[in-house]
Amino acid sequence: MTDPLDRWADDLAGDLAEDLDPGAVDAIASQAASIAASAAASAGAAGAAAGATAAGATTAGVSAAAKIVTAVAAALAIGVGAFAATGNLPDPIQSFVADVVELVGVDLPRPGEDLPVDLPGVELPGADLPGEPSAPGGGTVSDVTVPDVTVPGATVPDAPVDPGLDG
């Protein structure tokens, strides 16, 4: 038994597809060519303009970016320097800044240096801070990890041991 699809496919294609009128082909081709040529010209012009704009934007962008970076760096240096000089930075940062500038011979106060660290029995900040630390917004900072702070030159005496507690 032959498959009717074979004949059907030929019939369907032959009936539906039909050569276009030559005049119609020429008319469509003429319009399409005109549109494509116009689009190509526009794309070329747009590409050239975009290239010029991009080049200018790149130069301007780099220049603006460089200015911004320089300004921010200067502001940070001034701000950090002022706070660092007075020892008002947060302890970890104060310590870090002091370590860094020490390399170039600048001596900045380090966290806890204003405390009588050589006095026996005195505990350094960080051991027992008075009161509950708080975070902005009222939350606690118990979950905040603070880097260990080293205090070069500070002598932390052993805690006095009450002999009575041993016995």
Added chain:
Amino acid sequence: MIGVEEHMAEVDHHERIERARSGDERAWAEIVERLGPRILGYARGKGIADADDVVQDVFLAAARRIGDFEGTWSNFRSWIFSIAYRQIVDRYRRSGREDASLPRVLVDDLDPGPADEVVDREAASDAVRALDVLSGDERDVVLLRVVAGLETAEVAEAVGKRPGTVRVVQSRALDKVRAELRRRGYGELR
């Protein structure tokens, strides 16, 4: 691996697309001559009354966007028919018609032609009527395969579906058409 003739043909097609891209009228005429009849057949099979206008709209839309096209001749054919597919979908959407409606206008308007072609014309009408058993998606796949002459992968690209999905739809559609043709005794009169 393709042969020398196929390679040369692909080179010709590539060169034709490049000329069309730059606005060469002869290149466009060659493209319209090759693909126009198939677009016309596809649109007719979908029941579009102004199928000739679809052909024109497809090529003018292609001309506007050919600068963005990249690919082989096969990709180009898929791309052209993807434009045709969307043009037809848009026409259905604007008219509010159901996509699966049979192209009755086409069947009723077929010119009988010379007397010795009457029987063939009647058979061809039956061929078009057999599309009535298909859903809109099934008809798209069948028409693009049978009338437009696209490969399965090209059909998939044109309608935005995966090749595997197209194969499933095609298989189901052809089973339905075959059953309908047998029920009608298609071709037995000839």
